[in-house]
Amino acid sequence: MIEVKKVQDKKNLKRFIDFPHALYEHDENYVPELYLAQKDLLDKKNHPFFKHSEADFFLAYKGQEIVGRIAAIKNNNYIAYTGESTGKFGFIDFIEEYEVAEALLNTAVDWVKEKGLSQLAGPENFSTNETCGTLIEGFDMPPTIMMPYNKPYYQDYLEKYGFEKDMDLLSYKIYQKDVPDKLVRLSSKILERLNNKGITVRKINVKKFTEEIDKIIEIYNSAWEKNWGFVPMTDEEFKHAAKDMKQIVDPDFVLIAEHNGKPVGFTLSIPDMNMPLKYLKRGRLLPFGLFKLLYHKKEINRVRIITLGIVEKYRKMGIDAYFYAKAFEECKRKGLLFGEASWILENNEMMNKAIENINGKVYKKHRLYKKAI
The missing domain is CATH 3.40.630.30 (Gcn5-related N-acetyltransferase (GNAT))
Incomplete structure (x- = not known):
């Protein structure tokens, strides 16, 4: 029983x-x-x-x-x-x-x-x-x-x-070697075109982390507001999550797009800490887990592209293409083999097409369920 x-x-x-x-x-x-x-x-x-x-x-x-x-x-x-x-x-x-x-x-x-x-x-x-x-x-x-x-x-x-x-x-799994050379080659031209429209792209300033998070919250809740299943995060929830993320974030993989100083898009990729975390018994950092984590951190060979959001008015302008190009430029520079773009709603045609265009392949699927009671 x-x-x-x-x-x-x-x-x-x-x-x-x-x-x-x-x-x-x-x-x-x-x-x-x-x-x-x-x-x-x-x-x-x-x-x-x-x-x-x-x-x-x-x-x-x-x-x-x-x-x-x-x-x-x-x-x-x-x-x-x-x-x-x-x-x-x-x-x-x-x-x-x-x-x-x-x-x-x-x-x-x-x-x-x-x-x-x-x-x-x-x-x-x-x-x-x-x-x-x-x-x-x-x-x-x-x-x-x-x-x-x-x-x-x-x-x-x-x-x-x-x-x-x-x-x-x-x-999606996207191997760094499979990303079209054309995308990376054209990234400077894409940025130039964006600049001509008053749009700039920069890395996150971790020294002003709190101010940066305030800008990202605004983009996050705006960019996803029409997505299936979405619920806006409260400022406190977002900042609480960001506080933990700060410990593992690589500024080279966090980009913010701004139009005349107003945030309109951002992307966040995270080095896959699961690769060293698998060596931590029962998820404990103490007494020896922290040393294992630091030792195996050098084995990380992939990133997870966890978030890419653009305010609706600024989509189809090339911001997403530039975000992807820069992410894989960084992957190549850091010797990482591939990125995982996840997760993407199956009905998000624009995002799925963008990833397929850079030779991304679906390699995992997760399902959400419902039941009337």
Whole structure:
């Protein structure tokens, strides 16, 4: 018999965070999340998400053994922004037994119903602004930074439960050597054309990080406002996430486009810290994890192009092409083999075409699900 219990203390929150380590112990493609980062994300007292929304966390037991976990989420900002009566589930992991997945999902359905909502969607941790999606293709390589990973049976069990596809999220692999020479060759001409229209492109100034983040927030919420599944981040949420990102950001991979000094686009690529993170046992930096992280950091040979956004009025002007050209110029200069552009909505024709034009190939797919309840 499967018993599902709500997490109500620090001891069980730790178990909630650590469960995937046991589940994927012998999976060579698994990368542990940093324990401190997960603890921060799930902190109901201090994380900015809980200032406007709510979530509860649950563990599934088979006897005394933990066999699964799930979060049930009511994102009030998402509901207000979209008008949808939708609750979310996230942080879902379970052993290869359908009864466990069923018990966890029943718990999330009951929780969402109690909140007066009529649909359950996910997985999202806590929205599409964070880690989201179930991996359905591309199990042969480890995930890049801030991308989810799971076993193939997750898709089978979610669909057996009655979930339907809501949207697929595409991840492209773009080898630095395959980027058309023409794009890099023309980058200076693209920039010249942009400059003639009053548009400049520059690297982020990390010495003025707080001021720069204020500009990027404005672009982020404007550029994505019409995207499927999007919910604007509050200033506090964005700054909270940026604070952690500052520790690993490479300024050479963060570009801001401005029109007469007004921010109109930006791109963020992150060196794939998952490559050294996979060596950290249970995601702990102490006592020896930090040394392992620093030692294996030299093995990083790829970046994740995590965000590329342009305010609608300034699209189709070549800003995106210049962003990609500069990213791969930096990849070549730093000796990196490839970049992963992820994730891209399957219905984002403009972005998908732009990546295909630089010889990007889809090599992973994640799926978001929905179910009326």
